[in-house]
Amino acid sequence: MWQSVRYSLRVIRKSPSFAAIAVLTLALGIGANTAIFSVVNALLLRSLSLQQPDRLVFLSLFHPERGINGGAFSVAAYETMRDGNRSFTGIAAFCGDGVTLTGGGRPEQIAAARVSPNFFDVLGARPLLGRGFEPAEGVEGARPVALISHALWERRFASDPNILGKTVTFNQDVYTIIGVMPPEFPFPFPGLDAWVTRVMDFSGFQPEQIRAGAGFLTATARLRPGVSISQAESELAVLNQHYRAEHPRAPDADPHARMTAVPLQESLVTGIRETLLILMGAVGLVLLIACANVASLMLARATGRAREIAIRAALGAGRGTLVRQLLIESLMLASAAAVLGVALAKWGVAWLVKADAGNNLPGFQPIRVDLGVFAFTLVVSLLTGILFGLAPALQVSHPDLNGILRDSGWGTTGGAHRHRLRSLLVAGQMALSIVLLIGAGLLVKSFRNLLTIDAGFDPHHSLTMNVSPPPDQFPDGPRRAQFYRQLVDGLAAIPGVRSAAASLSRPMGMRIMSPILADGQPVVLPGERPLAVWNGITPGYFQTYGVPLLRGRDFTWADDAKAPRVVIVSQALAHRFWPHDDPIGKHLTFTRFQVPFEIVGIAGDTRTYGLESKPGNVIFTPYAQWTFVGMALTIRTDGDPAHFAKAATAHVQAIDPDLPVTNVQTVDDLMRDVVSQQRQAMYLIAGFAAVSLLLAVIGLYGAMSYAVAQRTTEIGIRQAIGAQRSDILRMVFGQALRLSLAGIVTGALAALELTRLIDKMLYHVAATDPLTFVAAALLFLLVAMVASYVPAWRATRVDPVEALRSR
Numbered sequence: 001m002w003q004s005v006r007y008s009l010r011v012i013r014k015s016p017s018f019a020a021i022a023v024l025t026l027a028l029g030i031g032a033n034t035a036i037f038s039v040v041n042a043l044l045l046r047s048l049s050l051q052q053p054d055r056l057v058f059l060s061l062f063h064p065e066r067g068i069n070g071g072a073f074s075v076a077a078y079e080t081m082r083d084g085n086r087s088f089t090g091i092a093a094f095c096g097d098g099v100t101l102t103g104g105g106r107p108e109q110i111a112a113a114r115v116s117p118n119f120f121d122v123l124g125a126r127p128l129l130g131r132g133f134e135p136a137e138g139v140e141g142a143r144p145v146a147l148i149s150h151a152l153w154e155r156r157f158a159s160d161p162n163i164l165g166k167t168v169t170f171n172q173d174v175y176t177i178i179g180v181m182p183p184e185f186p187f188p189f190p191g192l193d194a195w196v197t198r199v200m201d202f203s204g205f206q207p208e209q210i211r212a213g214a215g216f217l218t219a220t221a222r223l224r225p226g227v228s229i230s231q232a233e234s235e236l237a238v239l240n241q242h243y244r245a246e247h248p249r250a251p252d253a254d255p256h257a258r259m260t261a262v263p264l265q266e267s268l269v270t271g272i273r274e275t276l277l278i279l280m281g282a283v284g285l286v287l288l289i290a291c292a293n294v295a296s297l298m299l300a301r302a303t304g305r306a307r308e309i310a311i312r313a314a315l316g317a318g319r320g321t322l323v324r325q326l327l328i329e330s331l332m333l334a335s336a337a338a339v340l341g342v343a344l345a346k347w348g349v350a351w352l353v354k355a356d357a358g359n360n361l362p363g364f365q366p367i368r369v370d371l372g373v374f375a376f377t378l379v380v381s382l383l384t385g386i387l388f389g390l391a392p393a394l395q396v397s398h399p400d401l402n403g404i405l406r407d408s409g410w411g412t413t414g415g416a417h418r419h420r421l422r423s424l425l426v427a428g429q430m431a432l433s434i435v436l437l438i439g440a441g442l443l444v445k446s447f448r449n450l451l452t453i454d455a456g457f458d459p460h461h462s463l464t465m466n467v468s469p470p471p472d473q474f475p476d477g478p479r480r481a482q483f484y485r486q487l488v489d490g491l492a493a494i495p496g497v498r499s500a501a502a503s504l505s506r507p508m509g510m511r512i513m514s515p516i517l518a519d520g521q522p523v524v525l526p527g528e529r530p531l532a533v534w535n536g537i538t539p540g541y542f543q544t545y546g547v548p549l550l551r552g553r554d555f556t557w558a559d560d561a562k563a564p565r566v567v568i569v570s571q572a573l574a575h576r577f578w579p580h581d582d583p584i585g586k587h588l589t590f591t592r593f594q595v596p597f598e599i600v601g602i603a604g605d606t607r608t609y610g611l612e613s614k615p616g617n618v619i620f621t622p623y624a625q626w627t628f629v630g631m632a633l634t635i636r637t638d639g640d641p642a643h644f645a646k647a648a649t650a651h652v653q654a655i656d657p658d659l660p661v662t663n664v665q666t667v668d669d670l671m672r673d674v675v676s677q678q679r680q681a682m683y684l685i686a687g688f689a690a691v692s693l694l695l696a697v698i699g700l701y702g703a704m705s706y707a708v709a710q711r712t713t714e715i716g717i718r719q720a721i722g723a724q725r726s727d728i729l730r731m732v733f734g735q736a737l738r739l740s741l742a743g744i745v746t747g748a749l750a751a752l753e754l755t756r757l758i759d760k761m762l763y764h765v766a767a768t769d770p771l772t773f774v775a776a777a778l779l780f781l782l783v784a785m786v787a788s789y790v791p792a793w794r795a796t797r798v799d800p801v802e803a804l805r806s807r
Contacts, residue, residue: 001328008329018301019333022294025698026337026384028691029290031344032283034369034377038349040276041372042365043269049365050187051124052222057229058267059091059219059236063257070270072215073252073259075199078116080243081219081259087232088221092122094188095216097203098468098630099170099196101156102658109468109660110152110193112170117197120147122222123187130164130179138197145197146170147179152193170194171203171470188220190363203471203629213250220264232261244527251515253527268364275681278758282439282688285432287384289692292432293699295388296425298330300706323394330389331382338381345369345377360677423739426696426703430743431750433689433696434780438751439758440689441772443682446762450675456606456615457507458546462667463641464506467652468630469659477561481624483655484631485557488538490651496638501541502623502631504534506667507606508674509632516619517589518577519596532573532617533608534590536626542603544636545667552584552601559622566625568601570618588619597621610674612763634667641666681761693780696743697787704736704791715795725796732795736788744777 012019047053059081061071078093085091094115101108117138120126127147137145146168148157157163167174175196186192202216210216223232236259244253269276309322346369353367361367467487474480484502491500505512515529539555542548550571559566567588574583587596597619605615623631633652637644649661672679708715715728755767765772 004325004328005332007325008332011329012332015301018297019336022297022333023337023340025290025293025695026334026388027340027344028695029283029287030334030337030341030377030380030384031348032688032691033280033287033380034341034345034373035348035352036276036279036283037376038345038369038373039352039361039367040280041370041376042367043362044265044273044276046365046372048265053265054263055223055225056123056264057221057223057232057261058264059221059259059261060267061215061252061254061257062260063254070218070267071252071257072218074213074215074247074250075210075217076213076247076250077215077240077243077252078217078219080246081236081239082116084239084242085232085235087224087227087235089224090118090122091219091221092116092119093199093217093219094119095199095202095218096189097196099194099203100172100468100470100658100660101168101170101193102172102470103169107658107660108156109466109662111189111191112194112196113188113192114199114202115188115195115197116199119188119195119220122220124222125181125185125187127179128182129161130177132179133197138199140198140200142198144170144173144175145178146175147181147195148177149181149185149193150183153180170196172472173470184366186364188218203468213247213252215252221261229261229263233259236261248525248527251526253525255527257527268362272360272362272677274757274760275677278761279681279684281757282436282685285436286688286692286695287380289429289432289695289699291384291388292425292429293695293702294333296422296429296699296702298326298389299422299425300702323390327386327389331385334381334385334388337384338377341381342369342374342377345373356676356680360680422703422706426699427739427743427746429692429696429699430740430780430784431747433692434744434747434776435751435754436685436689436692437776437780438748438773439755440682440686441776442755442758442762442765442767442769443678443685445769445772446765447675447678447682449764450611450678453607453611455507455611455671456547456604459667459671461637461639461641462544462634463637463644463648463664464632464634464667464670465645465648465652465664466630466632466662467659468662469656471629474629477624477627480627480629481557481560484538484623486655487633487652488540490655491633491635491648492540494635494644494647494651496644498636498638499540499544500633500635501544502538502633503541504536504623504628504631506632506634506670507545507547507608508610508670514590514619516617519586519588521577530576530617532619534619534621536621536623536628538623541620541634544634546636547606548604550602550604552599554601555620555622557624560624563625565595565597566600566622567597568603568620569599570603570615571605572615573617573619574599574602576617590619678761678763693783696780697783700736700739700784701787701791703739704732704788705794707735708732708791708795728796729792732792733785733788736784736792740781740784744780748773748777 048056050056061073063071072095075093078091082091082093092115094113097112097114098109099112101110115133117133117135120132126132128150130147132147133145136142148163148168153159153163157166160166163177163180166177168177169175181195199217200210202210221232223229240257240259243250244255247253266273312322349367349369353361469483474483488500488502491497512534513531514534515526516532517523517529537555539557542554549568552568555566555568569583569588577583578586583599583602586599588599589596603618603620606618607613608616608618633648635641635644635648645664649664652659652661718728718731751773752768759767
């Protein structure tokens with residue numbers, strides 16, 4: 001074996017160009033596979049760093065008729081499950097919240113989680129410093145305590161080892177720090193800086209809304225030993241029935257809804273799992289193409305070594321010895337490619353994480369090239385070396401000794417069977433490349449369709465930011481309304497600003513749902529009512545976002561808490577409930593309010609959940625009639641909105657120096673974030689398709705160059721007996737065309753089935769779109785013919801005299 005290794009090194013050193021091409025080709029395939037597997041390993045395969053993570057489940061409401069999966073529930077629903085279940089050792093409820101950190105430096109808006117006191121016990125997680133929560137710390141009126149993240153401990157407190165027992169101010173409430181969590185602890189959400197109890201203090205709703213049963217909680221539970229998920233869901237169904245019977249008017253008492261229990265890790269990758277698996281399949285195809293390419297090169301090189309192999313066989317080397325020698329050469333090339341591939345993978349993973357910026361990849365696990373990924377790369381490299389080396393080794397390890405030695409090596413082409421193998425390898429490369437090319441074409445067409453969708457508002461020349469003053473600073477509605485009126489009026493007065501407004505949600509970020517009851521509709525319980533997206537806005541919102549007000553009037557600051565309740569509805573809602581009547585003057589009743597609201601205007605439809613979503617029921621209420629603390633400020637400008645960021649931030653700071661301004665960005669950037677997952681998937685698949693096309697074309701070029709070199713004598717004879725250059729071109733192009741058409745047809749047939757896997761990623765494009773299939777085939781054929789031109793041109797330059805003399 002050691003002699004074979006030493007001999008393989010000498011052979012590889014004698015052909016540095018061949019070795020470099022083979023290693024680079026394989027490194028692209030191995031590197032791409034390793035990079036994507038690093039993401040798959042982190043998000044789908046690597047166990048969560050928690051105690052017995054396989055026993056943890058995520059609990060949420062599923063509304064099949066409303067099309068809502070992962071819905072939130074109320075405090076009362078949580079208490080019913082917590083106190084009545086026998087399937088779990090514990091259920092921990094939580095919700096996200098934003099708090100303002102003040103004291104000891106510049107005010108800072110940080111992400112926090114409000115959790116039940118048993119949250120860390122259920123997860124089986126322990127703080128790096130200090131302790132978790134105690135049961136008494138979750139009741140109303142308890143002393144405020146908090147755990148902080150390792151990042152906040154370093155950033156704000158300089159990793160003070162005596163941090164325990166010190167105080168910190170969140171929203172003007174003084175909290176005692178009782179613990180510091182380990183680095184990169186991402187539960188229940190990545191990027192958290194604080195964990196606090198008392199979920200009833202959630203700032204997203206006012207206390208009366210929470211008491212009325214507003215749903216804002218989800219939960220994590222730990223299964224008891226021996227209890228399956230299906231058994232737990234059966235018990236949850238019974239408990240849900242009890243809850244609906246006791247709270248029939250609660251917004252989350254939907255008789256059609258059911259509580260679902262999903263493995264925690266699976267719930268964390270909802271929406272990206274299929275994309276990751278598709279990307280893994282795509283890079284697998286790239287690796288197969290690279291293997292076929294190198295196998296073709298190996299076969300051509302081995303054919304050139306036919307005399308050497310024949311002499312070794314004549315001297316007594318068995319077929320197993322010859323196969324072993326050639327496979328060792330392949331494995332050494334694959335090993336070198338693996339080293340380079342890992343380097344490329346590290347760069348690729350860093351690029352993926354940086355390009356994503358937390359938009360699509362869930363950050364509950366660090367994505368890195370770890371030991372598991374190294375093991376994967378090792379296995380892939382070994383299989384790759386065997387895969388691309390086995391076929392050539394078997395072909396050339398059974399030589400025709402008489403023919404090769406008698407001919408002294410000249411004119412040896414290896415026989416028709418060897419040409420057929422090379423042709424199959426080249427056609428296979430092209431077939432796999434066509435599959436990726438068609439898939440990329442479908443995604444590109446889908447993405448273009450997304451960008452042409454009318455979102456219902458004008459994102460250009462707009463800048464948005466978030467502010468969230470402490471609730472205690474503005475404890476009642478009138479003072480909040482006065483504060484935001486001052487903010488909005490001041491922003492609108494900045495030179496170059498056309499208009500300004502504040503809103504609870506931006507158009508593409510509306511998430512608050514409310515059951516509604518419209519005039520003329522049957523009176524049913526809140527849980528059975530249709531849902532509408534609810535947004536609280538200040539006057540000027542429609543003008544600032546460019547949303548047309550189709551009928552009626554806009555809100556004014558006179559629409560305050562003392563004025564009659566009014567609402568503006570979307571065109572889709574108006575058409576649903578009053579398709580043949582005038583909605584102006586009609587009334588809607590909200591579950592969260594006990595009085596009807598009069599419809600005073602109809603606004604144009606906007607996309608609420610994403611560009612691919614259909615316009616739904618949307619209701620707008622004047623901010624002064626129902627106030628919130630945290631709001632989004634938006635301005636419409638004459639020029640580049642980014643140039644107004646400093647002036648807008650300075651205006652807010654001038655009113656309240658302790659008020660942090662966060663998420664300052666243009667609305668155009670927000671729109672780009674909305675389609676970031678589709679964009680990244682398109683770029684990755686298109687990149688893999690481009691690499692596969694390049695490899696396939698190189699394979700075709702190599703095959704045609706080799707064929708011309710082997711047929712030099714034949715071409716010379718043909719020219720000697722009268723063949724013209726056009727005949728030679730037709731012969732070479734004909735062979736290339738046959739290979740290309742075989743690959744295109746095979747690839748297109750495979751794509752008819754494989755592209756169905758990305759059907760859910762497509763928007764207004766069929767997975768079997770004929771135009772995309774035809775365009776991909778024509779593009780590939782054009783590139784293939786261009787790649788075949790140089791070998792064909794060389795064939796026409798063969799000198800018949802020199803060809804015959806060399807014989």
